[in-house]
Amino acid sequence: MQIIERSAFPVLCEALQRRGYELVGPTLRDGAIVYDRLASAADLPIGWTDEQQGGAYRLKQRPDGALFGYAVGPHSWKKYFLPSEQALWRAEREENGFRIIEDRRDAPKLVLIGVRSCELHAMAIQDKVLMGGACVDPWYASQRERVFIVAVNCGQAGGTCFCVSMHTGPKATSGYDLALTEVLEGDRHYFVVDVGTEAGEALLLDIPHREARDEEAKTAEEVVTQTAKTMGRTMDTTSIKELLYANVEHPRWERVAARCLACGNCTMVCPTCYCTTVEDVTDLAGEQTERRRTWDSCFTMDFSHLHGVGSVRSSTKGRYRQWMTHKLATWFDQFGTSGCVGCGRCITWCPVAIDITEEVRAIREATS
Amino acid sequence: MAPAPKLKLAVWKFASCDGCQLTLLNCEDELLAIADRVDIAEFREASRAVAQGPYDLSLVEGSITTVRDASRILEIRRASKTLVTIGACATAGGIQALRNFKDVNDFISLVYASPQYIDTLATSTAIAAHVRVDFELRGCPIDARQLIEVIGAYVHGHRPRTPSHSVCIECKQRGTVCVMVARGTPCLGPVTHTGCGALCPTYHRGCYGCFGPMETPNTGSLSEWWGHLGVREEDVVRAFRTFNADAEAFRREAQAHEH
Numbered sequence: 001m002q003i004i005e006r007s008a009f010p011v012l013c014e015a016l017q018r019r020g021y022e023l024v025g026p027t028l029r030d031g032a033i034v035y036d037r038l039a040s041a042a043d044l045p046i047g048w049t050d051e052q053q054g055g056a057y058r059l060k061q062r063p064d065g066a067l068f069g070y071a072v073g074p075h076s077w078k079k080y081f082l083p084s085e086q087a088l089w090r091a092e093r094e095e096n097g098f099r100i101i102e103d104r105r106d107a108p109k110l111v112l113i114g115v116r117s118c119e120l121h122a123m124a125i126q127d128k129v130l131m132g133g134a135c136v137d138p139w140y141a142s143q144r145e146r147v148f149i150v151a152v153n154c155g156q157a158g159g160t161c162f163c164v165s166m167h168t169g170p171k172a173t174s175g176y177d178l179a180l181t182e183v184l185e186g187d188r189h190y191f192v193v194d195v196g197t198e199a200g201e202a203l204l205l206d207i208p209h210r211e212a213r214d215e216e217a218k219t220a221e222e223v224v225t226q227t228a229k230t231m232g233r234t235m236d237t238t239s240i241k242e243l244l245y246a247n248v249e250h251p252r253w254e255r256v257a258a259r260c261l262a263c264g265n266c267t268m269v270c271p272t273c274y275c276t277t278v279e280d281v282t283d284l285a286g287e288q289t290e291r292r293r294t295w296d297s298c299f300t301m302d303f304s305h306l307h308g309v310g311s312v313r314s315s316t317k318g319r320y321r322q323w324m325t326h327k328l329a330t331w332f333d334q335f336g337t338s339g340c341v342g343c344g345r346c347i348t349w350c351p352v353a354i355d356i357t358e359e360v361r362a363i364r365e366a367t368s
Numbered sequence: 369m370a371p372a373p374k375l376k377l378a379v380w381k382f383a384s385c386d387g388c389q390l391t392l393l394n395c396e397d398e399l400l401a402i403a404d405r406v407d408i409a410e411f412r413e414a415s416r417a418v419a420q421g422p423y424d425l426s427l428v429e430g431s432i433t434t435v436r437d438a439s440r441i442l443e444i445r446r447a448s449k450t451l452v453t454i455g456a457c458a459t460a461g462g463i464q465a466l467r468n469f470k471d472v473n474d475f476i477s478l479v480y481a482s483p484q485y486i487d488t489l490a491t492s493t494a495i496a497a498h499v500r501v502d503f504e505l506r507g508c509p510i511d512a513r514q515l516i517e518v519i520g521a522y523v524h525g526h527r528p529r530t531p532s533h534s535v536c537i538e539c540k541q542r543g544t545v546c547v548m549v550a551r552g553t554p555c556l557g558p559v560t561h562t563g564c565g566a567l568c569p570t571y572h573r574g575c576y577g578c579f580g581p582m583e584t585p586n587t588g589s590l591s592e593w594w595g596h597l598g599v600r601e602e603d604v605v606r607a608f609r610t611f612n613a614d615a616e617a618f619r620r621e622a623q624a625h626e627h
Contacts (some may be wrong), residue, residue, distance in 0.1 A: 029545065030545040030550070030572065031542070031547075031550040031551050031572075032544055032545040032550045034543065034545060055548075055549055055593070057549050057550045058550070069596055074540075074546065074550075074617070075543060079543065084540070084541035084542070084543070085541060129555075180517070199536060213415075228405070228472065241435075250557070258586075258588075258589065259586075259589045260538075261534070261558040261559065261582045261586045261589055261590060262534070262586065262587070263533075263534040263536040263537070263557070263558035263559075263582075264533060264534060264536055264537045264540075264544070265537075265540060265558070266541030267535060268536070268541070269540065279529050280526075281517075281529070282520060282526070283401070283520070283526055284398060284401040284402060284404070284405055284516060284519065284520050284523065285401050285404065285405065286405075286523070286524055294541065295537070295540070295541055297537055299533075300531070300532075300533040300537070300583070301529060301532065301533070301583045301584065302532075314584075316584060316586065323487050337503045343458045348549065349546055349549055351536070351546065351548050351549065351555075351593065352558075352589055352590065352592075353559075353593075
């Protein structure tokens with residue numbers, strides 16, 4: 001374990017920028033902490049926190065100058081690896097047909113600042129989906145290869161967090177170059193640093209740092225332990241796959257469908273949801289066309305539209321059940337892990353506060 | 369490959385503010401490309417020149433509010449191979465469909481100095497209530513990019529790319545922070561048809577529902593949540609009774625809160 005003082009944190013960012021990385025991280029915008037490009041460490045939401053519950057998110061000022069004193073916000077890192085809209089290729093009309101122009105650019109070098117443990121797990125899940133099979137997504141893979149990850153162990157749990165239940169946090173265990181635990185103790189403000197890769201170790205040489213004393217490492221452990229004790233939500237995941245498979249016709253699905261807006265927000269904010277659609281955009285002259293990939297959602301009618309049949313999953317009940325059962329059950333069969341990392345975004349950003357932990361509880365209680 | 373032959377296009381106006389026709393004129397960068405692919409046979413907002421039908425593609429703006437218009441739309445349908453309605457007036461009766469919930473004679477006597485000259489129907493109705501419509505383009509006003517997409521779709525013979533899901537998906541694709549969750553601002557986005565580019569939430573306003581109901585609108589659940597946000601019953605009625613007041617899902621929801 002190493003120590004970087006708060007005063008040296010900007011140096012860390014500058015050292016990465018000197019290596020050609022663009023800074024990406026949490027920043028204040030439109031009443032929330034979102035992920036965006038940062039000019040420097042000063043763009044972080046210093047001294048801000050959030051309060052979250054089902055369907056509600058509010059920013060609050062903290063009494064201290066913490067850099068990472070908040071839970072995850074409405075954005076997830078997937079927007080950098082799997083952008084909401086991406087041009088895949090273009091085609092131009094020629095005299096005897098058309099010519100395809102591939103739209104492959106080198107992904108920018110990004111440093112992701114403040115990645116949480118649940119988010120590292122979400123990235124690992126998306127890696128499996130988009131790079132783990134026979135078909136590797138070249139756009140995703142190219143960006144994945146060009147990131148430096150500065151993880152942050154959570155110093156506080158959000159009101160809708162349940163990573164402890166999903167075994168995905170709050171302490172980062174893999175998938176980072178550096179992992180920081182922010183400590184604020186009286187006048188002292190420092191980061192306990194865990195080095196994850198050689199690139200992380202090399203970077204540390206450019207930043208004022210020193211070996212952590214035992215009590216500092218212990219304090220960092222306590223920060224994470226305390227966070228783990230204050231999760232806003234819990235989910236009992238015992239035999240969850242079997243539970244959901246056995247309850248495909250449970251009356252609870254009707255009840256949640258009565259509230260569900262089928263608006264798709266849960267899928268958009270979910271850090272593991274990866275569904276996209278492709279569409280061709282042709283100019284009026286009919287000379288050029290572009291194939292675009294955009295985020296899609298299993299809550300739309302188009303998603304399950306079959307030619308000549310229409311939507312084969314037309315009820316909201318069927319769509320909510322499909323989404324939740326995929327996250328918590330069929331994902332295991334498909335990819336060998338849970339599709340839910342317990343980040344709580346789908347609870348906070350559901351406009352009517354539908355709570356996946358509550359839905360599981362209701363089905364479990366009625367069954368047992 | 370030879371380019372597709374030019375389409376004969378007509379633009380028709382019924383009861384409306386002309387805003388949707390203006391959207392076509394406002395497509396400044398694309399107007400030449402449009403003129404390249406279509407012959408504009410009838411478009412009085414743009415030109416006095418009129419060519420006889422039949423027409424390959426008729427764009428119809430406005431709602432049916434008079435006996436004369438009710439028979440005129442039948443003629444236009446007969447003269448049009450494809451008929452596309454554009455804008456909330458044509459697809460749902462428009463803001464003038466507010467008369468459908470009251471006695472229109474009360475309005476006439478309040479609005480006009482000489483009400484005896486006014487000859488109007490008791491209701492304002494969508495074009496589809498009178499004739500078969502091939503495609504409805506939503507919005508108050510319509511979105512220019514979507515209009516070009518629809519014209520392009522008929523020029524090139526593909527399905528128009530105009531999704532009917534919620535505005536929320538467009539907000540999230542843009543990275544816009546949800547105004548209802550982060551600010552407690554009542555927003556119609558979750559029950560509203562996408563197409564505007566999530567304009568209002570991007571400027572920190574709740575969605576006004578200009579594009580009418582989305583494909584599977586759960587208006588009851590949204591209204592109930594608005595109640596938690598402190599929205600009064602009469603304001604729920606007002607929110608659903610604007611440009612798409614007579615679109616079925618919005619009409620029913622407003623009626624459910626009217627006491």
